[in-house]
Amino acid sequence: MNNNETFDPVIIGFTCNWCSYRAADLAGTSRTKYPHNIRLIRLMCSGRLDPTFVFKALANGADGVMITGCHPGECHYLEQNYKALRRFHLLRRTLKGLGVEPERVKLVWASAAEGKKFATEVGSFVEEIRALGPLNWYRSNGRSPDDSGPTSHEPAPDLKEVPA
Amino acid sequence: MTVNGNKPKFAMYWAASCGGCEIAVLNIHEKILDVDANFDVVFWPVAMDAKYKDVEAMEDGSILLTLFNGGIRNDENEHIAKLLRRKSKILVAFGSCANEGCIPGLANLSDSREIVSTAFNTISTDNPKQIYPMISYDVPEGEIHIPKILPVLKTLDQVVDVDYYMPGCPPESHQIAAVIDLVVQVLQGKAELPPKGTVIGAGNSTVCDECKRARNIKMVKSFKRIWGVEVDPELCLLEQGIPCNGIATRSGCNARCPTAGAQCIGCYGPAEGVIDYGARLISAFASVIDSNDPEEIDRILDGIVDPTGQFYRFNLAGSLLKAGKPAWEKA
Ligand code: SF4
Ligand code: SF4
Ligand code: FES
Numbered sequence: 001m002n003n004n005e006t007f008d009p010v011i012i013g014f015t016c017n018w019c020s021y022r023a024a025d026l027a028g029t030s031r032t033k034y035p036h037n038i039r040l041i042r043l044m045c046s047g048r049l050d051p052t053f054v055f056k057a058l059a060n061g062a063d064g065v066m067i068t069g070c071h072p073g074e075c076h077y078l079e080q081n082y083k084a085l086r087r088f089h090l091l092r093r094t095l096k097g098l099g100v101e102p103e104r105v106k107l108v109w110a111s112a113a114e115g116k117k118f119a120t121e122v123g124s125f126v127e128e129i130r131a132l133g134p135l136n137w138y139r140s141n142g143r144s145p146d147d148s149g150p151t152s153h154e155p156a157p158d159l160k161e162v163p164a
Numbered sequence: 165m166t167v168n169g170n171k172p173k174f175a176m177y178w179a180a181s182c183g184g185c186e187i188a189v190l191n192i193h194e195k196i197l198d199v200d201a202n203f204d205v206v207f208w209p210v211a212m213d214a215k216y217k218d219v220e221a222m223e224d225g226s227i228l229l230t231l232f233n234g235g236i237r238n239d240e241n242e243h244i245a246k247l248l249r250r251k252s253k254i255l256v257a258f259g260s261c262a263n264e265g266c267i268p269g270l271a272n273l274s275d276s277r278e279i280v281s282t283a284f285n286t287i288s289t290d291n292p293k294q295i296y297p298m299i300s301y302d303v304p305e306g307e308i309h310i311p312k313i314l315p316v317l318k319t320l321d322q323v324v325d326v327d328y329y330m331p332g333c334p335p336e337s338h339q340i341a342a343v344i345d346l347v348v349q350v351l352q353g354k355a356e357l358p359p360k361g362t363v364i365g366a367g368n369s370t371v372c373d374e375c376k377r378a379r380n381i382k383m384v385k386s387f388k389r390i391w392g393v394e395v396d397p398e399l400c401l402l403e404q405g406i407p408c409n410g411i412a413t414r415s416g417c418n419a420r421c422p423t424a425g426a427q428c429i430g431c432y433g434p435a436e437g438v439i440d441y442g443a444r445l446i447s448a449f450a451s452v453i454d455s456n457d458p459e460e461i462d463r464i465l466d467g468i469v470d471p472t473g474q475f476y477r478f479n480l481a482g483s484l485l486k487a488g489k490p491a492w493e494k495a
Contacts, residue, residue: 051443055484072456079456086450089461090471094442097472098273099489137485137492 009129011038012057013066013122016046018076019111020068026115034119035126038066045069047080051091054105061138064104064129066122071109081109101132172228172351174203175219176258177248178210179234179241180268180317185259186210186233188334195341202348203229219247227251229347231258231330235268235481236318240311249324254357256364260333262320264433264441265481267333272316272480272487273472275494280313315495316487328358330365333431333478336417339365363436366416370435371428375410375419379403382452387467390427401427402452407468409475412444430478440484442475 015021021042027034043049046069054065067088075081085107092102106125110118178186190196199205206227207214230252236242249255260266271279283289284296300309320326330343343365349355358364367374377400388405395401401408401422408427410419414435421428434441449468455461468474476483487495 051446052440052484055440055443059484059486082456083451085456085458086453086461087446089458089465090446090450090468093465093468094446094471094475097470097488098485100485139495 007130007134009037009063009126009134010061011064011066011122011126011129012053012062013038013040013068014046014049014053015040015042016069016075016081017042017044019070019074020046020108020118022112023068023110023114023118026112027119028115030115032115032119034122037126037129038122045075045077045080046084047075047077049084049087051087054091058100058104058135059137063132063135064106064125066106066108066125068108068110068118068121071111074111100135103128103132104135171202171204173206173222173226174199175205175207175227175230175248175252176210177207177230177232177234177244179232179245179262179320180237181234181259181261182267183210184334185231185261188259188332188337189231189340191337192341192344193337195344198344198348202351216244216247219251222251224250225253227253229254229256231256232320233259233262233334235261235265236314236320236323237268237271238311238313242314242318242323245320245323254327255320255324256328256330257320257326258330259335260331260431260433260478263329263331263482264479265317265319266431266478269317269319269479269481270473270477272491274488275490276313276315277494278490316491317481319482322481327360329361329363331363331414331431331433332366332416335365336420339416363414366414366432368436369415371410371413371415371417371419371422371432374415374417375400375422375428377401377422383454384452384464385454386464387449389467389469395425397425405467407449407474409445411448412438412441433478433482441479442472442483445475446471 015024021040024040046067049067057065067084069081069084070076072081088105088107092105095105096102108121110121176189205212206222207219230248232245232248232255234241236245257263261268265272280296284291285294297310299312300307332339346355350357378398379400380403382400382403384405386405387407390406393404393406395406396404402411406427408422409430410422410428412435413428413430414432416432430441434444438444453461453464455464480487486492
């Protein structure tokens with residue numbers, strides 16, 4: 001159906017300000033290469049990851065979403081990464097029920113020192129998504145979430161995270 | 165019904181719906197006489213004989229108030245939605261189907277061809293000749309048409325501009341009565357219409373907010389289906405591990421279900437500010453699970469047997485993804 005060789009996945013990556021965002025930064029400063037497919041969005045903590053962000057990313061054209069946070073026990077807001085873990089499990093089950101491959105959403109722990117690990121994880125996730133093929137959810141024919149009128153009953157609040 | 169050219173015109177229509185919204189309107193008892201006293205009912209298929217061509221002949225904007233219930237499942241629904249939009253000053257998405265897809269919207273989990281084949285070709289259907297409906301058919305009198313099913317069911321505001329939203333499956337009769345009261349007062353110059361886009365006939369809070377059950381700390385070690393347990397009549401259901409959707413659901417029903425001993429399944433739709441109903445519930449349910457261990461979390465989640473149905477029973481068509489993959493691929 002699709003040519004996975006030429007398919008260039010779009011991946012949204014949610015990073016935690018205290019760990020994985022710094023890991024990505026470290027990968028950058030130490031010139032560790034990783035695929036360009038991931039667009040990173042910085043949150044203050046993986047606990048800020050509202051599943052709405054994931055649905056919105058997928059609905060608007062992302063092929064996969066990577067959620068990253070501090071290792072268990074290392075969250076700067078005590079236990080919020082466990083909350084992210086539980087959300088992630090329930091989110092995957094829900095996606096499965098919708099017929100969407102749950103593997104399109106991945107959870108990765110990466111400390112600020114793990115630039116290499118971060119780069120490797122991005123690399124392998126891109127390949128996993130490439131193997132799954134494009135998701136193709138976005139519709140430009142007036143049926144995309146942004147074009148088809150409000151899905152909730154009030155103007156959508158800005159979903160963008162305020163930079164730290 | 166008195167026909168008085170000076171009275172403002174009223175219409176009500178059902179698209180893909182169960183008919184419960186119409187019953188709910190009739191359930192307002194003697195208030196229905198206010199509708200008749202204040203309006204000229206020009207189109208209401210369930211209550212009176214009127215033809216689409218009568219509506220087509222009306223002047224644009226000549227109907228003051230149209231209550232539109234039902235989702236947009238086929239091209240006839242879509243045509244009438246557009247027609248009534250043109251003819252009406254105020255178009256209200258009435259009831260869960262028109263607002264967010266509701267139960268008919270659950271069909272968005274399946275490819276529409278599969279839906280048709282289930283309806284006409286399963287073991288419970290007596291159809292030995294494999295007869296399927298055809299969109300158009302030649303008879304001696306000419307060509308006849310039936311409506312064509314759309315790949316996904318759409319909410320009213322995914323098809324036309326909507327002025328007000330009135331949620332509920334169906335909207336509670338006391339809420340309908342209150343809205344009719346308001347419109348009558350507006351007509352008499354005693355009140356003003358709320359801003360366009362307002363949710364009317366409901367609250368701005370959540371079902372939990374109206375629920376009288378006692379709440380402590382929610383620490384859930386297992387989720388249970390309600391028929392499998394003895395339910396504490398006083399305590400919050402979610403605290404007892406019964407997946408209750410009250411926390412994400414708009415108030416307006418006086419917390420009917422938890423008051424009666426059953427969990428809220430979400431018929432009033434997303435609470436104010438909730439963009440994706442299911443996402444809000446995923447967050448909420450994940451927060452009450454009392455475990456940090458991936459394997460135990462998985463075991464606890466096994467108790468929510470059908471998360472997609474639990475989270476999107478009413479809201480699938482109105483959600484961010486709008487459908488399951490088998491249907492969306494064809495859309
Ligand atoms: S979760 Fe259900 S039972 Fe608990 S307070 Fe909310 S509505 Fe009431
Ligand atoms: S409690 Fe929930 S399901 Fe029951 S009537 Fe109210 S909104 Fe609907
Ligand atoms: S601070 Fe990094 S996951 Fe919470």
